[in-house]
Amino acid sequence: MDAISGDLNAPHSMGTTIIGVTYDGGVVLGADSRTSTGMYVANRASDKITQLTDNVYICRSGSAADSQIVSDYVRYYLHQHTIQLGQPATVKVAANLVRLIAYNNKNMLQTGLIVGGWDKYEGGKIYGIPLGGTILELPFTIGGSGSSYLYGFFDQVWKEGMTQDEAEKLVVKAVSLAIARDGASGGVVRTVTINKDGATRKFYPGESLPLWHEELEAKDSLLDILSAASPEPMVS
């Protein structure tokens, strides 16, 4: 009991699995939905993919507070930049602004981010900005605690120039694999697909995800029994 109450004061951390993948014509960003405060799941349906502009989104991992504040600042700067320029900001500019904040405040922040989007000059682009504030432009990248379990998977499955459908399926499969193995990842899978036609959100509830090796199907859960005709438990 003590361990649990102590944990309630721990900072909200997003255990997390986040993924960003480019395909022929755009990018797909994916994430799980678990926000944990120690062992307690503070939010089991959180949205870790945040909008920066119409065409650029960011996946957040690590400290929830830190990643939110960084996103808020960058959204504010990008908004002004867009007005000044008279046209949508490029993904590179968004990623650079994120990187400057992450690098210059590295002592205080603990957040790994993935910036992804589409602009008319470069097309779909993914930028990974891990803990220290490095910026890396990559065809795909993964982050968060659950990503440790996905490196080998991506090494084998990744290929250049996928279709939108292939990319989305890949992302959903990868996140669900990570959820199966990482205790700090869980809940639902959310994806955002960004291309020249805009950004589309998709949602994959827990039951729609495949069960992997040794995962057990829910059985005789109190929830099933309670929702039956009789309100009496243990009476079928």
Add this chain to the structure above:
Amino acid sequence: MSSIGTGYDLSVTTFSPDGRVFQIEYAAKAVDNSGTVVAIRCKDGVVMGVEKLIASKMMLPGSNRRIHAVHRHSGMGVAGLAADGRQIVARAKSEATNYESVYGEPIPVKELAQRVASYVHLCTLYWWLRPFGCGVILGGYDRDGPQLYMVEPSGVSYEHISIASYEISLFYFLSFFSLVLYYKLSFIFASSLPQRYFGAAIGKGRQAAKTEIEKLKLSEMTCRQGVVEVAKIIYGVHDEAKDKAFELEMSWVCDESNRQHQKVPDELLEEAKSAAKAALEEMDAD
């Protein structure tokens, strides 16, 4: 078109009864008295040329540069007070590097032009500052293609195919090209969104230069051809009687120069000069 603004021209913060700021108009005169700067936007880049009047035979050729590189992708030609011009170039360079360190990409030429225009305009708002006594032509090549801008002492900035000189309202109709060039009172239009232009000229010979530019078919011209045309124009507008010697200074930003702003290569410059001289002789021969 100009008149003496007796009493209303003592300060840049004073309007005259007919709505003019005379100090700005006087600043523009400094530009009008300097050597001509001509620039054109061809289909693959921008070419800039300056009629650099030589003050003294003691000066080494190549000194007193009038065209400056602002960033890898853009350069600025200056007409008017040279010291003022240096200040504007320094500011433009600083804006360009600052933008790149914050946003991680080279400054779009349009944004750079707006910042320079704001800076020039700033100096027309306070009585303790004087307007810049120089106009600049900014030519650059970014991801939106080659672009040409001009900024006048009033702070007006136009994107150019053909420059709008700072003068009173005129309506220009060129039936040959069906182009309508719009000239407006500058202080109504400070740093406004531009109409697209292909060529610009400021300085002494700008009227003649503009007439020549309008005869060119710029949308079909490459920069190589453009260099020769600009040289011809400058040699053409140079007044042999009034001014003695001049040096032709040219630069370009185009596909051939890898989208970098640089001096026009020597052999091409020589070729352009001889073509220009030949064209002059042809004209004289008539």
